[in-house]
Amino acid sequence: MKIIVAIKQVPDRDSQIRIDPSGKWIDESDLQYAMNESDAHALEEGLLLKEKHGGEVVVVSAGPESVGTTIREALAKGADRAIHVVADELGTLDALGVARLLAAALKDENPDLILAGLQSEDLGLGQTGVILAELLGLPHASLILQVEKTDTGFSVKRELEEGWFQTIELPTPAVLTIQSGGNKLRYATLMGIKRAKTKEVRRLAAAEIAVDSTPVAVLQQVALPRKQKSTQLLAGTAKEAAAALVEKLRFEVRVL
């Protein structure tokens, strides 16, 4: 089975986020980066399927040079090769533009299955995988926790709202967007990290892929959210703050 996994590099969850002087994006100068969480689960699902049924896992990622570290991480965990769509100004694209780049990069791959994370932790548009399916003319299912191969395609467990689930049958090839938490992420082994250095990373310049990537949704401005409530911050040491909170809970909230 040939499996493509689309991954995105995003600012690490613990990074300090600062708005850049233009007010249109964040200051990227000293950000730490990581693999988007649901993409890591998509990769894990792809690796599990390969271990069970044989085949190949190919990761594809669009973004600047720095994305190389995230691609190496995927290769170290067990992906066989990678396609890096080198796009310096990823922030100026919308999900449609990114999906068009990925679709063009994958056009000669003919995979049996394409996996993508459900949603990115930075822009959170939550659409790239579904749009990719539409552009490639493939059936899809989203919010998937588990994937089983069947004789004709796939049987997948889809998350619905409020604790409900559903099983969906799809033919192959298909596109699935993976929800976090359906599998346990593995760590790269030392051997894996070593091997990753020799694995193929095909580089494609976004500028040379002839797709229209003019955004239809233009990000005009970013700002810190306005508070919905005025929070009373309780300062001091842990002990002082705890004592102050207990006072509030007793005499203002009246729950103690």
Add this chain to the structure above:
Amino acid sequence: MSGVLVVIEQRAGRIARINWEALAAGLRLASPSAVAAVGVGADTQELASEIATKAPSRVVAVEHPLLAPYTADGYSIALEQLIRAELPEFVVFPHTYQVRDYAPALAARFGQMLISDVTGIADGPLFTRQLMQGRLNGTYRHSGNGPCFVSVQAGAFHAGLPAFEPAAIARFTPVLEAAQIRTRPGEPFRAAAQAVDLGSAQLIVGVGRGIKGEENLPLVQELATALGAELAASRPICDNGWLPMERQVGSSGQTVAPKLYIAAGISGAIQHLVGIKGSQCIVAINKDPDAPIFEVADYGIVGDLLEVVPALTAAVKAAKQ
């Protein structure tokens, strides 16, 4: 191109409040006479009548036997035909799991992208949505030719609609063939009976990633016990198997409305916040002063929960003596 289509979703025979909020958002984009509400299904008679009690002018019932159960293919094909016939300027959806499944594909059929999970609409129109897990707001403008697709976040718009005359119902029958529907959906099921009813709990201690490891869970359990509170968790904790799924609060878990919700080490991603916004008082304990949980908290302590929680447990015990 003019007017607004608002696509209303029925789930388990019910129209949830978020749909009326989407309709309210639609009314921000055009005058009431230009806003039509759309119901989709195999038999839309009841659905359309219910929508007609609230819709401002017109209801379009998109009906075809192949539109139940829901499939992304069926909905995308049917709504594409409706949109080509109606040529609206805006198409508005509630931001539900179902919409997330098909609306991006539908928009792509028009060379468009869904401006998803919108929390505000200003003149322009400019659409506000959250970025970086709620740590930033972004303002988006639609550019290009073709309808603008927008989905709205639960609770972002006020569902109280003005009273309109009962709306006229028109039927739209799409051309749809069984072979066009490539996926086979099964019946919804629940993993296990919900043994823990957090929905009626008065006091809840919720724990998130800040707990760092499973070995630290007794710290929050002790606080819950001292308060006489139920223990709950954000998604990552349950994903890791540290607490059972039935203790998960948020869009994929339970919705709670306690007198007191203590969020310990929970950053406050929207998926969690939608589950706790009915709380009367929210206390946030988090080491990151910029964590979005502080935007909704009544009281906040900036600090490491591994230090603050034991101190709080001791203070609660002392107060109760």
